Amino acid sequence: MSDVHARTVAYVRESEIPPAPPPEAVGGVVKWLRDNLFSNWFNAILTLASLYAVYWVLAQSLPWILNGVWNAGSLAECREILGGTSGACWAVLSERWNQLLFGFTYPSELYWRPSLAFLLLLVCAAPVLFPALPRRMLILTALYPFVAYFLIWGGxxxxxxxxxxxxxxxxxxxxxxxxxxxxxxxxxxxxxxxxxxxxxxxxxxxxxxxxxxxxEAVPSRDMGGFMLNIILGTVCISLSLPIGIALALGRQSSMPIIKWISVIFIEFIRGVPLITLLFVANVVLAYFLPPQSNLDLILRVVIMITMFASAYIAEVVRGGLAALPRGQYEAADSLGLDYAQAMRLIILPQALKISIPGIVNVAVGLFKDTTLVSVISMFDLVGMIRGPILASTDWNGVYWELFGFAALLFFVVCYGISQYSQWLERQLQTDRR
Incomplete structure (x- = not known):
């Protein structure tokens, strides 16, 4: 039988044939386009209209952007170089970049100090943002505020x-x-x-x-530009998170005095515009201080912005606490944990996980709101644009280039915060693994 079988069977495949790729109509780019952009006639119309809108915007803006002038001493010189053609005057950025980033009066020979402080911020914040890093690196995080103060302010x-x-x-x-x-x-x-x-x-x-x-000591009045926005945003966000958590816990406390103090603080701060608090920090707060005292303006602004953000974070965290089922609190009690242990080990980790989108939303809004300090004569990035730069005769009339640059800087920071929060949410989705 074996000899007969060997003579009748010419070839026997010993390995499996790999599957053939699907037809172009049911796979690949064509399938993605059909499923996402042209699934029906209405979506097809929206896709074509959107493509035309994108084309029109790029057709109008790209020539203006790419035809820009980078080397000029004034707006008049830019227009002379362009010779009547459409183009941006990017020379204002190359001419005034130091004022946009560091302010009008910060000593140019000391730019390395805030630059080094910013680089150290990225390094020292990493142990807090990425739990996989060694916990001993948290020592760097704890020391960073004091090192950054010494670098930026000096003394x-x-x-x-x-x-x-x-x-x-x-x-x-x-x-x-x-x-x-x-x-x-x-x-x-x-x-x-x-x-x-x-x-x-x-x-x-x-x-x-x-x-x-x-x-060399640098007074606070010499600080400005995007550096001031970074300082206010970083300090206020870092301080408002623990204060907001404490206010949220205080609002749910069973002790009436602590509860009502927290409730009054949260409701009053949330009912007052931030710009009003900034005017209080700039003018009114001095009346409540001793006659001989001179509280730094940046410190006063930090206090007010931190109070404002803490009230909103407190409500976000309170929503996370309210979303937890009652069984979690009962489980903590059954384990014999006291209040501090239950909150630290069981309740707050889950509540903060739920509250991440809301906390990030408050942080992004707070960072953008730091531009409001320009109304109290603090020369942040927007204050520098509206004040010394546009007030000069050389660059009076340059708007799109300056505010576009400011929008780009804020977008990069806020987009980075948003992407990190989404990554953190994916890391914490233990219930979906």
């Missing part, structure tokens, strides 16, 4: 060093008393830090005499 190194020591003193007191009571530990730690900082003014001069380590 004696002992000012940020003693400020950091004050936080360490407060944390030491808190960690010693938190085992007895969370509220007692937090209150005692705060008081200890405030007492140490009140003595800081007496400690800085002798330490500066013994070890005179300092950088």
């Amino acid at each position: 004696s190194i002992w000012t940020p060093v003693l400020t950091a020591v004050g936080f360490m003193v407060g944390y030491a007191v808190y960690s010693r008393l938190v085992t007895q009571s969370f509220a007692m530990g937090f209150l005692a730690g705060t008081v200890a830090a405030l007492v140490f900082w009140s003595l800081q003014g007496y400690l800085v001069p002798p330490l500066s005499t013994v070890a005179p380590i300092a950088l």
Whole structure:
């Protein structure tokens, strides 16, 4: 039988034939176009209308953008080079880039300091943004605010060093008393830090005499441009998140005093426009300070913007807390966890996961709202454009180029924040894996 079978069968395939590709009509680019752009006659009309709108916008804008002039000393010189043709005057960016980024009066020889602070921000924020990195890198994150202050503002190194020591003193007191009571530990730690900082003014001069380590001091009034927007956005977002979480927890507290303080603060701040709070920071707040005090304007603005953002984040986090089923709170109680442990280990991780889109929305809006400081004579990016640059006779009349550049900078930052939040949501979708 085997010999007969061998003579009748000429070839036997030992491997499987790979599947043939589908026809072009049911796969590949044609299928994608049919499913997404031309699935029916109405979608086909919308697709064609959208393509025409995109073509019209590009046909009108690309020649103006590509025909731009980069080397000129004024708008009149730009127009002379263009000779009547359509084109952008990009020379204003190459001529005034330093003022757009660093302000009008920040010393040009010190640009390396805020630039280095920005690069360190990207490095030191990474351990917080990406949990896969080693946890020991959080030490860099904790030290960054003091290093950045020293680089940007300058002065004696002992000012940020003693400020950091004050936080360490407060944390030491808190960690010693938190085992007895969370509220007692937090209150005692705060008081200890405030007492140490009140003595800081007496400690800085002798330490500066013994070890005179300092950088050239730059006053806050010399800061401006996009650097000021980055400073306000980074500081206010970083401070408003923990304060907003505390307000959200305070609003749900069973203690009436804490609850009503949180409710009144949140509702009052949310009912007042941010521009009103900025005017309060600029004018009214000085009346509530001691006669001899001179609270820095940037610090006053940071306080007001942080208060404003904290109230909105508190409502976002409260929505996340309300979305959790009651069983999660009961599970924490059944494990014998106290309030602080339950919130830290069970409740807040889930609530913050739900609240990520809302928190990011507040952060993006807050960063864009930093441009409102231009109405109180602070020369941020928009303030620089509306003030010194457009007020000069050389560049009076250049609008699209300057505001387009400002829009591009804000878009890059806000789009980056949005993309990170979407990546973080995908990383935290443990219930869909």
